[in-house]
Amino acid sequence: MFLICLCVLETQPINPIHGISTGVQPGPGGTTLNYGASTGLSGVLFQAFIILHELGHLTDAYGATNDDSSNTATGKANQIANNTVVLKDCFNKNFNPNP
Numbered sequence: 001m002f003l004i005c006l007c008v009l010e011t012q013p014i015n016p017i018h019g020i021s022t023g024v025q026p027g028p029g030g031t032t033l034n035y036g037a038s039t040g041l042s043g044v045l046f047q048a049f050i051i052l053h054e055l056g057h058l059t060d061a062y063g064a065t066n067d068d069s070s071n072t073a074t075g076k077a078n079q080i081a082n083n084t085v086v087l088k089d090c091f092n093k094n095f096n097p098n099p
Contacts, residue, residue, distance in 0.1 A: 020047040037099040
């Protein structure tokens with residue numbers, strides 16, 4: 001697992017102050033952003049989801065949808081497809097992009 005984490009860090013650096021997000025972060029104007037809501041995961045499970053998602057990029061597990069980095073319609077669609085794969089295969093959950 002240690003080697004996997006080192007590989008993932010090349011593309012998804014861990015924030016040295018906050019570590020890997022647990023899914024909930026303070027937002028603008030005192031709001032709360034819950035990035036984990038669409039996954040149904042929180043805490044350490046959401047952190048594992050992030051690592052597994054990034055590992056999918058490193059191993060080219062996503063194939064044609066591997067590039068989900070852009071803020072375009074294609075990039076967003078690819079990210080939904082990739083998140084769906086990780087949630088289904090690793091957590092036996094369905095992805096809800098609009099919680």
